[in-house]
Amino acid sequence: MRVGLINGCLGNLGSVISAFEFYKYNIGIVTAPESLKDYDVLVLAGVGNFKTASEKLKKYNLWNFLNEEVVMNKKPILGICLGMQLFADVGYEGGETGGFGWIKGKVVKIEDNSVRVPHIGWNKVISDGDTLLFKGIKDEYFYFMHSYYFLPEDKDTVIATTRYGHTDIVSCVRKDNIMGVQFHPEKSQSVGLKLIHNFMTENK
């Protein structure tokens, strides 16, 4: 099984690669859009700002090809941080920008004067515990670094939440083959590796 890591020039892919390689998964960076179909599972990750990232994915022609693989061919995809936010209809970081619209909703700024923004550090992820992605992971701490968060319209797509100040941040979403996490599993020590392993086990 081949894992394709999407490089929208969003930056730090090295840690995602080494996390997947820890379990000996075959992961490669997708550079040519046409090669997306050669992968069995996709990961969309990286740092960046919503507008810059969506512009870059479009510029490198990955946008349409990704849509085809994920929507038409139902290929499993894991979005990490900004990667998950891009699943939304619209984001406001860097100005109003359209996302993939795979999961209905918007990406808005954390507005809360009682806490520091960006939300940086380790925070508890509350999931119901019995979904496949969180198998064996119950109320554990994962690493977050973000100022914006995803507000899906359909609450059934919310798999996990994380409390920060007065806000319940949606920390994991899922709709069929489309999965996303707001935190960084590749940076969350052993519990993060476990989540990546769960994702891969489910999609075997």
Next chain:
Amino acid sequence: MIPKRIIPVFLLKGSRFFKGTNFKEHIDVGDPLSQSMIYDAQGSEEIVVVDIEASAENRLIDTSLIAMIVKKCRLPIAAGGGIRNISDARKCFDAGADKIIVNSHVVNNPDLAKELAAEFGSQSVVVSIDVKKNTKGGHDVFTFSGTEKTNISIEYVIEKVIENCAGELLVTSIDNEGTMSGFDYGLYKKISDLVPVPLIASGGSGCYDHIVRLFNETGVDACGLGKMLFLRDYDIVRIKAYLKGKGIFVRDA
């Protein structure tokens, strides 16, 4: 609230870690890769790696070293040293850094922070500020690893970099750094309310109670540790156990 972060701060000179006193008299404290793996295993929240000679030598931190650490560790890495523009920052991110740290070049040109935040998101941009007490009781900002005095106050730099979308601040007291005599608590009390973004305090930690006092008396979110970890008999696991016993919210190591 989220747990306070405990962050080993590694100062690089080329390919080795060094530790000094008041930004001087540096001695070699080890190999970057093995030290990073140790603190990852002990459960530190992240690691800061800064090449303290890079800006003065007009070069960038050795990004192959960042890549090596990222490959072996599963915790966030903030890296800096000599970042002058977007292209330098991109090299660090491409190597696997999660956050970049900018100091001298942003203090001299605050617009750089804005450009970096627009490209990479403000959560990835840490501004590091080195300060020294002045005779009037204020704090002056220094650049180029404490070698150049700027004549601008910490308050001014904070205002400027926040306006320019810095995502996090790392504030180091040159007077206390490496002395193991405790943090400059007054400094962090003074600035923690001025800073709406996460704030890391660094410089002076020498025993458990220094860290307890820092978190009890000031609003900082994280503490950077150096000599206490590298040259004394302390480790992250025991530090966290002690803090927990004193009622400070930390993540179990």
